[in-house]
Amino acid sequence: MKLYNVKLLTVTCEILAQKNVIDILAKHHISGYTTYEVEGNGARGLRGQGLKNEKNVKVEVIMQEDKLQDVIEEIARTLFTNFAIVLYVGDVGVLRTEKFV
Amino acid sequence: MDILGLIQSNLLTPIVLFFIFGIIAARIKSDLKIPDAISEFLPIYLLAAIGLHGGIEMRNTGFEKMLVPMLAAIGLSLLFTLNHYQILRRLGKFNLFDSYALASTYGAVGAVTFSVGLSFLKNQGVTSEGFLAAVLAILEPVAFILAIFLTNMAVSKQMKTKKESLGEISESEIGMGITETKTNLKQVLHESITGKAIVILLGSIIIGYMIGEEGFESISIVFDELFTGAIVIFLIEMGIIAGQRLDDIKKVGVFLIAFSIIMPTFNGIIGVLVATAIGLSLGGAVMFGLLLASASFIAAPAVLRHAIPQAKPSLYITSALGITFPYNIIVLLPIMFMVSSIVHNEGSIDLLNYILKGLI
Numbered sequence: 001m002k003l004y005n006v007k008l009l010t011v012t013c014e015i016l017a018q019k020n021v022i023d024i025l026a027k028h029h030i031s032g033y034t035t036y037e038v039e040g041n042g043a044r045g046l047r048g049q050g051l052k053n054e055k056n057v058k059v060e061v062i063m064q065e066d067k068l069q070d071v072i073e074e075i076a077r078t079l080f081t082n083f084a085i086v087l088y089v090g091d092v093g094v095l096r097t098e099k100f101v
Numbered sequence: 102m103d104i105l106g107l108i109q110s111n112l113l114t115p116i117v118l119f120f121i122f123g124i125i126a127a128r129i130k131s132d133l134k135i136p137d138a139i140s141e142f143l144p145i146y147l148l149a150a151i152g153l154h155g156g157i158e159m160r161n162t163g164f165e166k167m168l169v170p171m172l173a174a175i176g177l178s179l180l181f182t183l184n185h186y187q188i189l190r191r192l193g194k195f196n197l198f199d200s201y202a203l204a205s206t207y208g209a210v211g212a213v214t215f216s217v218g219l220s221f222l223k224n225q226g227v228t229s230e231g232f233l234a235a236v237l238a239i240l241e242p243v244a245f246i247l248a249i250f251l252t253n254m255a256v257s258k259q260m261k262t263k264k265e266s267l268g269e270i271s272e273s274e275i276g277m278g279i280t281e282t283k284t285n286l287k288q289v290l291h292e293s294i295t296g297k298a299i300v301i302l303l304g305s306i307i308i309g310y311m312i313g314e315e316g317f318e319s320i321s322i323v324f325d326e327l328f329t330g331a332i333v334i335f336l337i338e339m340g341i342i343a344g345q346r347l348d349d350i351k352k353v354g355v356f357l358i359a360f361s362i363i364m365p366t367f368n369g370i371i372g373v374l375v376a377t378a379i380g381l382s383l384g385g386a387v388m389f390g391l392l393l394a395s396a397s398f399i400a401a402p403a404v405l406r407h408a409i410p411q412a413k414p415s416l417y418i419t420s421a422l423g424i425t426f427p428y429n430i431i432v433l434l435p436i437m438f439m440v441s442s443i444v445h446n447e448g449s450i451d452l453l454n455y456i457l458k459g460l461i
Contacts (some may be wrong), residue, residue, distance in 0.1 A: 016406035051342060051418070052141055053402045082410040 003093030011059045013085040018057045033061045044084040062100045107435040119333045123340015135338040143335040147216045149305045150324040156309020158231020167232035182208030182244045193356045201248040202412030208244030211395035217430045218391040220329045222384045229384035238302040242293040249408040289408045346423045361424040369394030377444045386441040396421035
């Protein structure tokens with residue numbers, strides 16, 4: 001079967017930044033995403049212990065390349081300075097490209 | 102009983118012992134941990150129990166009595182928040198965002214501290230006014246709203262001066278910056294009022310008011326007799342989290358450590374005196390003082406991280422949970438109980454004399 005190339009954006013961030021990330025996605029008319037709670041260690045120390053509000057979350061979004069630049073630019077500009085956040089992008093193949101407009 | 106004796110006997114209550122036990126467990130790097138679902142459930146349970154009791158008692162006493170204490174609490178909370186800000190900004194040299202975040206953390210109330218206070222009074226055989234649960238609910242968002250409002254004002258002002266110095270050219274760019282930096286107060290208001298703590302508290306107060314003593318009987322085994330036991334379990338978790346943060350305390354600096362002990366003491370004792378003056382009972386005055394002395398560490402991060410994201414959460418969580426909370430439940434509660442007993446026995450008129458005598 002033919003696979004179509006789209007982008008997978010993964011954002012790992014503190015749980016309290018999740019809403020901000022999803023708001024940005026919504027602003028760019030991206031309504032589909034997957035989140036899950038994760039733990040880990042990084043520049044802001046061991047995360048995921050203790051209070052619920054200090055846990056980390058991973059947000060995965062598949063989108064077309066043309067939207068990607070705007071989305072990551074806005075995330076970087078508004079969230080990078082104040083939140084524990086890591087962002088990376090990968091190429092993935094999907095079967096139904098119309099799902100990810 | 103003298104004050105050291107009271108502190109000592111408070112140290113040997115299950116609540117405090119289990120809290121200290123939690124700290125030790127974290128220090129020896131034990132993997133002991135209260136499951137997530139339970140530690141999320143317990144604050145809800147505690148607030149429901151507090152609310153039910155408050156509601157039932159309000160049915161007996163009516164609403165008129167709570168108006169003055171409620172207004173006094175709101176007034177003091179706002180005043181203290183402004184006072185904290187000045188101290189942190191001027192003496193502590195914290196930046197604007199950290200100052201407001203810390204000021205409101207200490208101006209806000211701690212529901213867990215409130216629960217511990219109730220069980221402390223139970224232990225001493227003293228009751229407190231039920232409407233204080235309603236004061237707890239109202240007070241919860243007050244300090245945050247003030248701090249967020251003032252932060253927004255300060256940010257706008259900074260932007261304006263920047264704009265003037267830069268000239269007209271980049272006006273649109275700065276305009277964009279303002280809307281992004283400023284937090285929508287309406288949204289914050291909505292979020293903090295519909296937050297789970299306030300919703301469960303107010304809901305339980307209303308239900309408690311509706312069911313009264315008779316209706317409560319059928320659920321009292323869960324919401325009355327299990328109350329202290331539930332706090333104990335929750336405090337193991339609080340102890341573990343506080344223990345994990347002990348190393349961070351060094352990072353918050355001497356000033357903030359002193360602040361997180363001196364301010365609650367000051368606020369709490371003022372609270373006890375004011376409550377006595379407006380006619381609250383011995384126990385009621387202690388709880389009123391505790392409301393003003395406590396710092397918020399469960400609600401604060403959720404509100405402040407969105408409203409003032411520039412502020413460092415490590416500062417306000419560590420100081421509120423790692424220093425102020427243990428200090429409040431171990432040392433300050435007995436002190437406030439002592440002060441309240443003294444002013445209630447001697448009558449508030451002799452208060453000044455007593456303080457003077459104490460100083461000499």
